Amino acid sequence: MNEKLNLKEISQDRIAILGKLKNAEVDLSKHEFINKEKAEHLVNDVLGPVFKRNILAFLK
Amino acid sequence: MYERAKRKQELKDIIDAFKDKINSSGYEFEILPDVEDRILNNYEILLNEGLRPIHVDGTSINIFKIASATEITVNYIGPIKTNSPKTTIFLNAQLALDIAFSLIFSKNFSDVKIVLTELEEDLLENHLEWLMYNNPAGFYEFSILGNASFWKSLFTCVLQRIENK
Numbered sequence: 001m002n003e004k005l006n007l008k009e010i011s012q013d014r015i016a017i018l019g020k021l022k023n024a025e026v027d028l029s030k031h032e033f034i035n036k037e038k039a040e041h042l043v044n045d046v047l048g049p050v051f052k053r054n055i056l057a058f059l060k
Numbered sequence: 061m062y063e064r065a066k067r068k069q070e071l072k073d074i075i076d077a078f079k080d081k082i083n084s085s086g087y088e089f090e091i092l093p094d095v096e097d098r099i100l101n102n103y104e105i106l107l108n109e110g111l112r113p114i115h116v117d118g119t120s121i122n123i124f125k126i127a128s129a130t131e132i133t134v135n136y137i138g139p140i141k142t143n144s145p146k147t148t149i150f151l152n153a154q155l156a157l158d159i160a161f162s163l164i165f166s167k168n169f170s171d172v173k174i175v176l177t178e179l180e181e182d183l184l185e186n187h188l189e190w191l192m193y194n195n196p197a198g199f200y201e202f203s204i205l206g207n208a209s210f211w212k213s214l215f216t217c218v219l220q221r222i223e224n225k
Contacts, residue, residue, distance in 0.1 A: 007109060007110045007200050008110075008200065008201065008202065008203045008204070008205075008206075009110045009111070009114055009203065009204055009205055010109070010110065010113055010114065015113070015114060020114055020115055020116045020119075021114055021115045021116065021119070022115070022116050022119055023115065023119050023120055023121055023122045023125075024122070025119075025120040025121065025122040025123065026120060027061050027120050028061070028062070028120065028123065028126070028167075029061040029062060029063035029066060030061075031167070033163075033166050033167040033170075034070045034073060034074070034162060034163065034166035034167070035073060036073045036076070036077075038073075038162075038166045039073040039074045039076070039077045039162055039166070040077045040080070041173070042074075042077075042158075042161065042162040042165055042166060042174075043074060043077035043078050043080075043081055043158050043162060044077060044080065044081055045173075046161075046165070046174050046175070046176060047081075047157075047158050047161060047162075047184075048081060049176070049181065050176065050181050050184050050185070051081060051085070051154060051158075052085075053181060053185065054150070054154060054184075054185055054188055055085065055150075057185055058146075058150050058188070058192065059146065059147060059150055
């Protein structure tokens with residue numbers, strides 16, 4: 001079997017009926033949005049408490 | 061559009077921060093060499109075979125779908141290894157979640173310092189359950205679009221709360 005046929009998102013029948021999707025998005029290849037400083041803030045400051053909470057939920 | 065070198069650096073920044081977080085928590089772990097390339101090699105399969113074929117040619121695919129596909133890829137390939145299967149599953153799911161969250165929130169908030177509410181943390185805990193308890197035969201079995209909807213919903217909750225302050 002062609003593995004491509006198993007992709008959840010791919011139904012050639014639906015694409016034929018519905019057409020293809022469009023997005024309103026900037027060109028991310030030219031848009032600088034994350035760097036080391038922002039990554040450290042998000043991963044450690046914002047998601048640090050989530051990490052500790054999830055350790056208690058799943059590992060303890 | 062997609063530029064691999066740029067995305068590789070973005071992933072490296074997030075993964076480096078995540079490694080610091082694990083180290084400070086005291087867990088012993090190893091991470092696969094060339095982890096960013098391994099992630100991108102698999103992500104590009106989902107991008108080229110899952111996302112691009114359902115979008116109009118030349119469309120810039122939105123950050124929620126990109127984050128969703130990246131998260132699914134990371135969780136599936138499991139680049140972090142520990143001596144405990146439970147810890148390994150947990151850390152890989154959490155890494156996948158952190159990468160998706162960081163891509164979305166860094167792209168949409170340039171300066172705002174975010175503090176999540178307990179309800180938002182609840183949502184992320186439920187999301188982690190989903191990542192941890194799925195054991196699919198392949199990452200083709202996840203829905204990129206369904207997962208993207210979760211991320212857009214969470215992001216919208218946080219955005220509305222911050223804007224209404």
